[in-house]
Amino acid sequence: MMMKPQVIAVSSFATHAFSKQIVPQITLLAGLGVEGDAHCGVTVKHRSRVAQDPTQANLRQVHLIHAELFDELASRGIKITPGQIGENITTRSLNLLALPVNSELHIGASAIVRLTGLRNPCEQLNQFQPGLMAAVLDRTPDGKLVRKAGVMGVVIAGGIIQAGDTIMVKLPEKPHRELDRV
Numbered sequence: 001m002m003m004k005p006q007v008i009a010v011s012s013f014a015t016h017a018f019s020k021q022i023v024p025q026i027t028l029l030a031g032l033g034v035e036g037d038a039h040c041g042v043t044v045k046h047r048s049r050v051a052q053d054p055t056q057a058n059l060r061q062v063h064l065i066h067a068e069l070f071d072e073l074a075s076r077g078i079k080i081t082p083g084q085i086g087e088n089i090t091t092r093s094l095n096l097l098a099l100p101v102n103s104e105l106h107i108g109a110s111a112i113v114r115l116t117g118l119r120n121p122c123e124q125l126n127q128f129q130p131g132l133m134a135a136v137l138d139r140t141p142d143g144k145l146v147r148k149a150g151v152m153g154v155v156i157a158g159g160i161i162q163a164g165d166t167i168m169v170k171l172p173e174k175p176h177r178e179l180d181r182v
Contacts, residue, residue, distance in 0.1 A: 117182025
């Protein structure tokens with residue numbers, strides 16, 4: 001029997017660090033992100049993006065990763081647990097990477113996250129664990145780069161999220177646009 005898409009862990013960290021701490025719950029704030037998280041805000045908070053242009057809209061308010069990635073990595077001898085590679089929400093039974101841009105994830109009682117794009121893996125992954133960056137990248141048979149390190153989104157409706165919450169997907173109107181790095 002197929003499980004319903006759900007949250008298996010939530011993480012947050014107030015300062016810029018690679019990993020985030022598992023917490024009992026997070027509060028999403030509409031238009032801002034995860035309350036108390038270093039990446040919460042209207043404008044971009046990722047240090048590399050701030051260096052380019054601190055006035056950019058923050059399209060990376062919430063980072064979500066599918067737990068199936070951790071299973072795949074474990075099969076290759078790379079042990080990663082929720083929060084360790086910086087995500088706020090770890091999901092299970094939801095193919096995040098296959099969703100189109102502007103998909104809405106209705107999480108728990110009231111929160112809605114609109115997907116903006118893919119996380120672009122960076123060298124920090126290798127500093128955390130050698131070989132991790134290559135492990136979260138792949139190629140399609142025709143040579144297209146596949147980024148598997150999760151998706152990014154913005155908060156459309158706030159709410160409290162915790163492990164066990166279900167996720168309902170609302171797809172945008174067609175034509176759908178494939179997620180790309182953001």
